[in-house]
Amino acid sequence: MLSFLPDFIFDAVTQISPSFLRARGVALLLLDFDNTLLPYTENAPSRALLAWIEELQSFGIKLCIVSNSHKERVPQFCRKYAIDCVTHAAKPGTKGVNKAISQFKVSKTQTALAGDQIYTDILAAKRAGITAIAVKSIHNHTILLKLRHLLELPFLAMARNRRVKI
Ligand SMILES: [Mg+2]
Structure with a gap:
């Protein structure tokens, strides 16, 4: 049960600040x-996203995309913006997460x-023993995504005191 609870919740990924x-x-x-x-449905990042990525990098925070996707758009994005990338990550398994961490000289607590x-x-983050940050989906545009979100709501409610507001 605890493995489903995020350590922190943000409204958007771009709200996770370097100082946090x-x-x-x-x-x-x-x-x-x-x-x-x-x-x-989108391949081009927003200006806000690119600015956020640059800001984190300028603070020396390393970034690595860990995606379950098999689609070319993920490595394409990573090449274009020079971000490290693990695809076919098979989350909630920990293989992709551990592979990503092993590429950097950092511990799991970092x-x-x-x-x-x-x-x-x-679930992948908690099973791997790293900090888990939930962000709101940008857009749940299909019925399946909406249904999945309904199933997530109990855990988001249980962790509501971990919401970080900016
Ligand atoms: Mg996702």
Whole structure:
């Protein structure tokens, strides 16, 4: 049960500030891709997203995308913006998360994962023993995504005191 509870909840990934991460000793931030950074239907990042990525990097926080996606758009994005990337991550398994962490000289206590799905991102982070940050999905545009979100609501409610507002 506890594995489904995020350590922190943000309204959007871009609200996770460098100072918030630094204060908690996070040196490596793993990022889900679909519906966390970009909607499923969009390949071009917003200016706000790019500015946020640059800001984190300028504070020396390492970033690595860890995505279950098999689609070319994820490595394409990572190449274009020079961000490290693990695809086919098979979250909620921990293989992809551990592979990503092993590429950096950081410990698990210095690593967090931010993602929009409780049953994949949060569960993978908790099982891997790293900080789990839930962010709101950018856009649940299909019925299946909406239904999945309904199933996530109990855990988001249980963790509501962990919401970080800016
Ligand atoms: Mg996602």
